[in-house]
Amino acid sequence: MTTGKLYIISAPSGAGKTSLVKQLIADTDKLVVSISHTTRASRNAEQNGVDYFFVTVEVFQDMIAHQAFLEHAQVYDNFYGTARQTVEDYLVQGLDVILEIDWQGARQVRQMWPECVSIFILPPSIAVLRQRLQNRGQDNVEIIDRRMQAAVAEMSHYPEFDYLLVNDDFNTALQQLKCIISANRLLQTRQQQELLALLQDLVN
């Protein structure tokens, strides 16, 4: 049976990964995004079970104790994690899965799942990153400052990723993401055909 592929997308806060992933999912068959668990408070328009599963620190720690997370990390001042069972269920169904996670989580997933594909998204500049966080209008100035302080250190991890793209023009970045997914799907199909041919040779 064909299983799906795991894609990691990381970026500093405000670079545009959620906006890109939403459009990518809407435009692409058999591609889903894993909804993370977080202890952060929900923002105005966010919905539980849609944007995140918003949980208490106690529930989060209980999930860690029960090894319910594929990966988890403290990002800024909150905890975030990816539920293992959900991702495995999607993959078994043959769906490709996107994990929108930070570089620490990406490291953990890469160790367990070396065949995953990881993508790092950069903003065109630090000034544009701050502008986007301000324009989003969801976080107060202290939170924006906290995220901006972390941004440069986060971006220093880009060499750990398979692909790097700059989200300057939205549609260009979206197109580049689509190309990465298509190229990897083609590669997977070819590898499966080669494996099948090899097995047929062995049987004959």
Ligand SMILES: Nc1ncnc2c1ncn2[C@@H]1O[C@H](COP(=O)(O)OP(=O)(O)OP(=O)(O)O)[C@@H](O)[C@H]1O
């Ligand atoms: N290419 C772009 N040009 C201009 N604005 C953009 C672009 N991409 C995204 N944005 C805007 O930048 C803001 C931040 O985007 P988004 O919330 O997707 O970032 P993010 O990387 O997911 O951040 P976080 O990690 O905090 O969730 C949003 O207001 C979004 O509409």
Ligand SMILES: Nc1nc2c(ncn2[C@@H]2O[C@H](COP(=O)(O)O)[C@@H](O)[C@H]2O)c(=O)[nH]1
């Ligand atoms: N390691 C993980 N990091 C995650 C996960 N879900 C989100 N994130 C990262 O958190 C920051 C902040 O997100 P925000 O919604 O509070 O703005 C974001 O940039 C992601 O990289 C996760 O499950 N694991």
